[in-house]
Amino acid sequence: MTAAKFVDTRLVYYPRAYNVWKTWAQRIPGKVLFFVSEDTYSIHDDMPLIRLKGVDDVYPPQKKSFAMMRWLSDNYLEEFDWFIRADDDLYIRGEQLETFLRSLDPTKPHFLGQAGLGNSAEYGQLSLGQRDNYCMGGPGILMSRETLRMLAPHLESCLLEMLTTHEDVELGRCIRKHVGIACSWNYEMQTLFHNNQSNPDAFKGWGTNPELKHAVTLHPIKQPEHMRKVHQDNLITRIRELRSLRIKLEQAKTTSKPVSLVRRVANTTNDMSYWDYTALNKITFCANGINCPRHTIDSNMKNALGDIVTELFDEFNSNARYRGRILQFQSIQYAYSRVEPRHGIDYVLDIILWFKKFRPPHRATLSVRRHAYVQQTFGDIEAITDEEHLKILKSASEYYTNMTDEEQHEAALNAKDSKRVHLLMPLRGRSTTFIRFCENIIEVLPPSEKDIELVLILYKSDNESDDMSIRKEAQALSAVLDVRIVDMGDSEFSRGKALTMGSEVLSPDSLMFFTDVDMLFNYATIERIRTNTILGTQVYFPIVFSEFAPESWSANDDSSTSHFSYSRRRGYFRHFGFGLVSLYRRDFDAVGGFNLTIRGWGMEDVDLFEKVISSHLRVLRAPEPGLVHVYHSIHCSSDMPEQQRKMCTGSKAQSLASLDFLAEKILPFSA
Known part of the structure; x- marks a missing residue:
């Protein structure tokens, strides 16, 4: 009805x-x-x-x-x-x-x-x-x-x-x-x-x-x-069920004996698979990982444990009426988990459950503790076609053939924009850092590369000579690649508003990469931006390598003049940063763009990331070795909203020095 x-x-x-x-x-x-x-x-x-x-x-x-x-x-x-x-x-x-x-x-x-x-x-x-x-x-x-x-x-x-x-x-x-x-x-x-x-x-x-x-x-x-x-979640659940059934059928066809927990023997101690320990279904202790002694259980692990428990108890109770008893889940005391990259994921679960016997005359309810050994086996590698993307391309092709000459010319310009990478960078002052950014671009771009444009969203600073130096450097850079300046005057600096203004000068099918003046990159990064960003389908959030303060580097690291050095004392991959993103303007507008009410440091990137996650678009997150954030001091204003100030001070503390450096300061190494 x-x-x-x-x-x-x-x-x-x-x-x-x-x-x-x-x-x-x-x-x-x-x-x-x-x-x-x-x-x-x-x-x-x-x-x-x-x-x-x-x-x-x-x-x-x-x-x-x-x-x-x-x-x-x-x-x-x-x-x-x-x-x-x-x-x-x-x-x-x-x-x-x-x-x-x-x-x-x-x-x-x-x-x-x-x-x-x-x-x-x-x-x-x-x-x-x-x-x-x-x-x-x-x-x-x-x-x-x-x-x-x-x-x-x-x-x-x-x-x-x-x-x-x-x-x-x-x-x-x-x-x-x-x-x-x-x-x-x-x-x-x-x-x-x-x-x-x-x-x-x-x-x-x-x-x-x-x-x-x-x-x-x-x-x-x-x-x-x-x-x-x-409906999307229901389809995903159904796909998972069918894949699981297929794997079980394939295993039943190929072998009759269960898979052992020892699926491979390590040749050296470095080749061993580590078990991560989860206590009371809340805290996970990492057995092997940098910057990861313990943390709260993440949503993927929580969902996986929920699915496992549901499937286990469905199987336990499949013949409950015949046996005259039923098992009900209470809690997980602790769990061990490990990933075997070639085979699957193993779990050892310590489960507290209710054992209820309902057949007279021996009715009883007992709290019982049992161990469960679970394996989630990977299926075979599959190559699939993104049908939705093919439909978009086919539809675009049919549309293009029915256009007038004028419309085809405009579409051709948009198609060119879809391959051209537009680097959008807000800037206020900091001419020395901008000169370093420009020198890096000139050094890494091959002469044949013509499909890159720098969109510089420029704010007026308190130093007039600094502003003149930036404009002069931008003029020199225009001999190598296209440079477009969006003048913001002396308005209050806002990264979200600046990037929004920069996007508005581009066509709907423009490929945009939001970056900062502190970033250095190599040409492979540009290629990955083009490959990993798909119009109407995928947004690329690269994980950048962020340098610690140079004063904390070791003597060996300090001798290297290249910023593209990835030692654990020199820096770390910033998994919690979302400021650098590659997406098409059409997709940026579709998810609602930046929240322009946010002022001060941070938060606008997290807000955009959450919008993309909630949309139909797919998110790709991957460490990007070709992107390096050069260390600079961070000032966290005292008048920031509390959540922004916490994020700012947290990022500032995280970027000061490596754990190795701090450990040496607290517990100096003896000879």
Whole structure:
């Protein structure tokens, strides 16, 4: 059931029904119909609307609900085994629904869903008998063909005998009276037909929630973008399940004995695989890693452990009824994990669980501690085609052939922009550092490279000679590559605003690289920017090598004049930095650009990264050896917002010196 305001994308901000049609409705093992009022139409011709004669969009929709049941009985009673009545804010997982229904007999009357008696304010006010209930409409109401056959002749009389304004309550009352069954009280229905009215964001990232793994329906999902995200997570979950099944089948075909935890023998101690230790499912101690003695468990590990526990206990309880016992997960005391790059991931889990024996006369509940040895095996390497990207290219090709000469000329300029790398750099003063940046560009760029442009977003500083020196150096650089200056005058410096202004002078298909004056790079970096950034598909956030203060370098490091020296005493790869990014202007605009309300040091890059993560775009993060951040002192203003000041002081402290240098200062090495 839906209403006109949720159907047509031209007229509404929340086209729920259309998003249902474009997501889960395409994967239902049957037919999906949208029941609307008599005068409702849609611009989407392929959307199957059923206009109910004499029905309007007045709420509550008792008449619409009963008319829908009547229409289904008159038109489809003999064509389908099962019928589910749903709202447009419900997500249905087609594969789980089919698996569930295959275990039931549609020739018998069934009335399934999440049973209800009314909320706390309505309890006892719905005229329900002691044994009566109803299936709540939100999570979906499922009935067999036999139920609908027995119900259909009495729909009109039930519509005239309503005692409440709730159409799901009245439908349940009608079925109880004329079919003789109530909504199933089975406790599992709360899991299968999942309802969470208290939290509007309950299903964000639901694919990693083990409690929802077996859910057939999820309710409510009112925002279209949430519906699309849930659908994406469902497809990802399904792909993972199919890949896991394929690996199990391949293993069963090739070997009959289980894989050993010792899958390879190390030749030297340096070749050994280290186990990382996780305590109480919260803190991980790294066995082998720089700057990583311990840290809180990250989301990937947390999600992996959740999936493993769910799968383990599903297997433990697969024959629970036959054995007369059930196992329920309590907690993980500790865990060991390691990655074998050629084989997979190994886990040793110390699990606390409830052992419940429910078969008389030996009923008991015990808390038990057990070890589980788990292996997640890698599948074979696959080469796949990015179909979406190919569709974009094909569509662009067809569009190009139908353009006028003028449009083709403009498109050719845009295509050139898609290969040209535009270096966007905000700058205020610091002429000496800018001269070093320019000298580095001149040194690394080959003479044949013509597709690079420097977009210099220039602020006026307090030193006029400094500003003149920068402009003079930019003029000299223009002999080697194109240089464009965006003048910001004497306005307050803002990196986010500067990069936004710089992007606005470029075409929509321009490839942009946001950089800083403290960066040095080599030509291989330019090539990787072009390769790793894909229009409409992928954004590249390189992980740069950041130098420590030169005073902390060792004597050997100090003798090297090249900044491209990657010793652990000289610097570190800044995994928490997101300021340098390569993306197309079209994608930058699509995610919403920078937050221009942020002032002072930092935060604008993190905000952009989170926007990209939340969008349809893919993020590529990789250490970039061709990018080096030359050390400079950092000033953290005392009037910064607290979160920005913490980030600033944290970055400042991290960049002062290596752990080796600090350890020597605290515990001087003896001869």
